[in-house]
Amino acid sequence: MNKILALLLILTNCICNAQNIKGKIIDHYGHPIENAYILNTITNNHAHSNELGIFSMDKTTTNTLLRISALGFKKTEFTVSDSVILITLEPATFQLSEVVIQPTLSAMNVITKIDLETSPVNSTQEILRKVPGLFIGQHAGGGKAEQMFLRGFDVDHGTDVALSVDGMPVNMVSHAHGQGYSDLHFVIPETVDKIDFGKGTYYTNKGDFNTAGYVDFKTKDKLEKSTIGVEVGQFDTFRTIGLFDLLGNQKKQSAYLATEYIMTNGPFDSPQNFNRINILGKYSTILDDNSSISVSGSHFTSNWDASGQIPQRLVDTGTISRFGAVDDTEGGTTSRSNFNVMMNKHIDEDTFLKTNAFYSNYQFELYSNFTFFLEDPINGDQIKQKENRNIYGINAELNNKHHYGATDVLYQLGVGVRNDQTTDTELSHTINRNTTLEQIKLGDINQSNLFTYLNTEITLGKLTINPGLRLDYFKFNYQDKLQIAYKTQTEDKVKISPKLNFIYSENANLQFFIKSGMGFHSNDTRVVVANNGEKILPTAIGTDIGTIWKPFPRLIVNSALWYLYLQQEFVYVGDAGIVEPSGKTKRMGIDLGLRYQLNDFLFFDFDGNYTHARSIEEAKGEDYIPLAPAFTNTAGISLQNWKNFSGGIRYRYMDDRPANEDKSIVAKGYFVADCNLNYTYKKLIFGISVQNLFNTQWNETQFATESRLQNESTPVEEIHFTPGTPFFLKGMITYNF
Template identity: 30%
Template sequence: MLKFSKKWVQDVASWQLVALTSIPQLSHAAGIPTLQEVTVKAKANDLMGLANSASEGTVLKRQLDMRAVYRPGELLESVPGLIVTQHSGEGKANQYFLRGFNLDHGTDLRITVDGMLVNQRSHGHGQGWADTNFVIPELVSGMQYLKGPYYADQGDFSSAGAVNMGYVNKLPQGIASYGLGQQGFMRGLLANSHEVGAGQVLYAAELLTKDGPWVNKENYKKFNALLRYSQDTGPTQFNVTAMGYGGRWNATDQIPLRAVTEGLISRLDTIDPSGGGEAHRFSLSGALQHTSNYGVTRLNLYTLHTNLALFSNFTYFLDDPINGDQFSQIDKRFQSAMDLSHFWINRLGGIELENTVGVQLQNDVIDNGLLSTRHRQTLSTTRKDHINQNSIGLYFQNSIQWLEKFRTVAGVRSDYYWFDVNSHQKANSGNRFDSITNPKLSLIFGPWAKSEFYFSYGSGFHSNDARGTTATVDPKTGEPVNRVTPLVRSTGYEVGLRTAVIPSLQASFSLFRLNMDSELLFVGDAGTTEASRPSKREGFEISTFYMPTDWMIIDLDYALTRARFTDADAEGNHIPGAIKGVGKAAVSVDNIGRFYGSMQFRYFGKRALIEDNSVQSDHTMTLNGQIGYKINHNVRALLQGFNLLNTRAHAIDYYYTSRLPGEPQEGMADLHFHPIESRSFRVSLIVNY
């Protein structure tokens, strides 16, 4: 039975602030662990006695550092069952797939980086837009993932899962890295930390360019910068961080299969070469933790400004045979948020009650636009909207160790949302309010033979686009439309097992079911997400972490899900794009002399592309890897290879109607795909100082 000594408060104060603020869910079930427990659990990647479901876990910095990633968002693929891909090349937010969901750019996967929510609600391109291009991989301290709506402190967008990515407060050594590669790749990074007074100053700057293998070069250019001051000793710990990101690119959107088979374009070409985008993100954030005899209080505050302009053309000449169907989606916002929580322990009849109460506030002031364009020049305005969206989330969670082999985690969360939309079309302006309350409960039995068993239940939600909650007419056609429900409930059930019975092996298995009152579905020809029909997902996941020696780590995971709409419709009940099977294997070696390296294999299974399942995607298998050589204690050379099998498979597939020049006016229904980037290599020189 886990017990806290009288000095548990002092132990907690010794734990680095980054672990508590950036990865705040490490101890759902057992409250705040001691420093010794944290160290042991982190080294073993073992959350028995701390987790409240089989489908939550941690990813250590060592694992992340050993991954070869083509783009920063692919760090998230270290989460079992999660696939990260792209349908438009660089610059744009990734596509995410998890637990039978095509999550588009983040509809039901909640992503936080350094305590800041990445998902953007009521976004111009799609609800939940989660762009991780601002992440600097070398600064990531680790990740923690949670799946299912079982966690009281996880709110909007977390029904399928949540991933929390932390940043370090200091670096053991400075980093100067320069890399060159095929496809016009160049990257430079400078990062270091220094003691200043009682704390640390951390800084980093990154520049990157990339063209990709495409006929129409991406000409992707981005910069990243970070400056942080932190103090992580004593009863009060804090950090203050400023980040800046900017990028611009030419798009490589999905293309129609018929254009390739008929020889009109190559598989690495595009139909409209004038697509692309530009994005900026600037943030100021702070995190504070205060430990006293009354418990632990944590506070996260941040404000950020983002600006995005996308130019896309998915149907080519279907709507406008003269100028083409290119459109621009604009999103400019100021987002501010606060996350305040307090943890404490009570005793009742010899039983310890571990409690957490919290409040989360968020405000978004948004200016959206949808324009008809040609070669990025505006032809007409479809809609312009000013949105003020506010929310308050209140939650309470209680953990009790009733018996030596039985504990419970119970919680409740209430969310309140206000939507205020001022549209250039008066009929689509208005105000809406909605609220939702969701209970959570986990029963945990064990451990027996180093194995723990979990039974979890919970309901959660995702918000819909504010514009859909007040709209009465289609801004393009003028036809009447129905308003969408502001907050949509999800309900999940899960049974699972976590075991360490085999030495050096950590394994987990879970069976889950998730019901959604309304699906957020990506619409390929419109380039956005829409509220759709109710749905149900059932499946299982298995993941293993094996560390047979101190120089080798092996990660294996596989997930299989059945996803269906639950209402009756003649079109069918398959959910377009819903992932079925996914598997990954990663092997890394280090501490074997001067050489180190890793390999990552990924299987991305078939998916139904339309409701009657008559059209499916093919499966995709990829292999990435890297090998490094330690020239001396401070200098390393690294060779990375991507798509080593040089597969010609697809990164993503959609099925919808489009029209090429000379085709019938009604267009043609076809499979549209974005190919996997062809094989490429990068070499980097890394100097620590």
């Protein structure tokens, strides 16, 4: 009887002490740590910290031992002594064994975290290549936005991938060169802290251009140290980088200034004369109520000459080299200035508000000649594309988490607006950059996008159900300045995009998911008014079935089967100033990725992507989608902190692909390997890097183009290409202080 009474007293005491604890996870500077994993070692209940570093956990008693882990930090044990706790994590050498698969739709972001830790970036091109399966190509002297490929899409410069930096959109609507044009060159790679990405149409907070996927970049709030670096390489290449911590090791506020200057002539027979300068300033502070505010401003400007895309027939006959030119007066200038204010407002332990307001001024002027003397046998076919743009916008999202017994429900309610105003958006026929022969298009564009969405995550034990609904409203205005009479052409449109996802997390090492949803990309305002608002927001419908699995502490495997359908649309061809229809398409494929830590300092990564892409309404054999990659593969080995050495070697492979609808013209695939090696001596880092280690002859971008040379009587359709970089050696020295 006495034993039973004692047992009841112990049980009663445990129940009385059971509580819902609330806590915050921070680093040693006081900055919140997102996605930390908190485990109750007695009940095996777990929680994850949100963007403010805050978490809550029920059924937890005093004296309970919590185990906390986060990527890049030492695993910590903490004994609960109060209902409100503060836990500080110390930085540690990266270990794959510390990775926890989060039960969220964005769990794949752990891949980019691993890749950024094991293989840091130092060029804008490398930033985009961190997204598994995303390939890029440059074809205009280094200053033009890269061409992108993802999931069987020739994304062009961003038509089907939504890009943003710190909540600011990168994609340009109704751009002078092409819809969704995305120039990321204003980002200084050393300032990138996080890459958030997702493939497919499943994300309620992503709208325009989110069909093949999205990529969000977040810049650092604080620098660990100040840095000055210089790089020198072949082809008259020079780069200098400066990162300056302005406030030192203060607990709740930080500020830094980052600058970058690059110049190069490239491997081309006609020098590129490329130069670019970047500057970024950012201030961040944490308020007493756990809210945070960041203010940033940046400016970037670039100018260059280009040799353009050259016809294969001239190289085959030896008339020009692979690095020659038909018209070396191509090139351009561009600049972008940004101002951005971001705030995470803490309301209570289960509620916070994320907002940002931004302004960008963007200038663009590009000279190209794709067809040489096809249209104008006397003066040639050079064109000028030019615009002056202002972008205004605000995003706000309210996050609220409710607990209904054993069921947790997360609500995310978002609203926002974006307005683009361009003046004198121009397409002209020019000669030698100086003389305008004809203005083909000239007008002012005013395009607005208002949106709202509701995203819900319902957690029922191991299962998370994620329904969402997004509503977009577009207003298109265009003033054609080549018309004698003044008239504003206007159209508007509403788009509804539902989403439904299921995530089953067996444990912290295994997750299964089924994703589904509708997305879209807008068409150019000039398309919209030309087609009286018909078929201007083509729908994309997709689904993914896959898993993220950690079978061993040092191995992560991710895989997915996917399908994507894209509706009929009209496309504005910026190089010709015309509207072309594009039919319905379907794409299906397989993604497979591996991340493996061989030992404390060696890491291996592999990504393979297969896609079957076809037009639906065309006859078999004539239904290929031009330039859609069928198979891509990247892999590499990275060395980290081994006797002061770091570096790695990696390759990228793209298979042959059709360049036209019947595959009678083929864009050749390529295999290119790069490597680098760094040595740290006290505060100095010495490094070398080699692009195209084996000096492969490869074509970075390729198009099936009909062109005519000045001495030709008839046009020829064949591959026109921009050659990839040959063996390219650079040396680097960096001083940290």
